[in-house]
Amino acid sequence: DTAVSQTPKYLVTQMGNDKSIKCEQNLGHDTMYWYKQDSKKFLKIMFSYNNKELIINETVPNRFSPKSPDKAHLNLHINSLELGDSAVYFCASSQDLAGGPGNEQFFGPGTRLTVL
Amino acid sequence: AQTVTQSQPEMSVQEAETVTLSCTYDTSESDYYLFWYKQPPSRQMILVIRQEAYKQQNATENRFSVNFQKAAKSFSLKISDSQLGDAAMYFCAYRDNTGTASKLTFGTGTRLQVTL
Numbered sequence: 001d002t003a004v005s006q007t008p009k010y011l012v013t014q015m016g017n018d019k020s021i022k023c024e025q026n027l028g029h030d031t032m033y034w035y036k037q038d039s040k041k042f043l044k045i046m047f048s049y050n051n052k053e054l055i056i057n058e059t060v061p062n063r064f065s066p067k068s069p070d071k072a073h074l075n076l077h078i079n080s081l082e083l084g085d086s087a088v089y090f091c092a093s094s095q096d097l098a099g100g101p102g103n104e105q106f107f108g109p110g111t112r113l114t115v116l
Numbered sequence: 117a118q119t120v121t122q123s124q125p126e127m128s129v130q131e132a133e134t135v136t137l138s139c140t141y142d143t144s145e146s147d148y149y150l151f152w153y154k155q156p157p158s159r160q161m162i163l164v165i166r167q168e169a170y171k172q173q174n175a176t177e178n179r180f181s182v183n184f185q186k187a188a189k190s191f192s193l194k195i196s197d198s199q200l201g202d203a204a205m206y207f208c209a210y211r212d213n214t215g216t217a218s219k220l221t222f223g224t225g226t227r228l229q230v231t232l
Contacts, residue, residue, distance in 0.1 A: 031218065041205055105220060
């Protein structure tokens with residue numbers, strides 16, 4: 001029943017490792033997003049994909065590579081993890097890129113990444 | 117670039133009382149949406165209320181209402197009859213109503229405490 005799901009919910013790893021976070025939505029939406037919430041709770045867009053095509057890349061280091069195998073999935077792979085990558089990562093989806101009152105974004109439960 | 121400012125890092129309200137959370141934003145666009153999201157300790161992002169910029173009437177959702185002042189670029193949230201379950205972080209967010217600019221830009225959040 002979960003609309004937007006993320007795995008894992010918690011991820012603890014060592015500096016320098018490579019890790020992935022998976023996101024799936026069962027809403028039939030075309031557009032998916034990754035947001036990062038830092039230790040001060042500030043939320044910022046990282047990427048958006050529309051129907052598997054990259055739309056937004058907000059000057060995120062290229063150690064972060066999103067991958068969208070189909071429009072229901074948007075995974076986030078992070079290479080060479082650094083201490084500053086510790087944060088909560090939220091996946092979200094919306095019907096499409098268009099504006100309009102019905103095009104709200106639905107958020108997943110978040111993945112808390114801790115880099116030691 | 118659009119910016120969203122929440123000048124109240126923390127607010128406190130007694131149960132059953134009314135509290136107003138402030139938000140100002142900056143944009144050169146005339147057509148956009150504004151949102152208030154709630155993030156309880158579970159960290160799930162929950163949409164509380166949305167306002168379309170071209171609508172003069174302030175949005176209301178049960179105990180939640182907004183005061184939207186377009187000329188002043190102000191968008192405050194009023195919570196009436198506050199309940200213990202309202203305790204959370206509240207984020208103001210902005211979204212352009214254009215095709216490829218569907219990302220949300222968030223403020224820094226206001227932590228709301230509800231006391232007995």
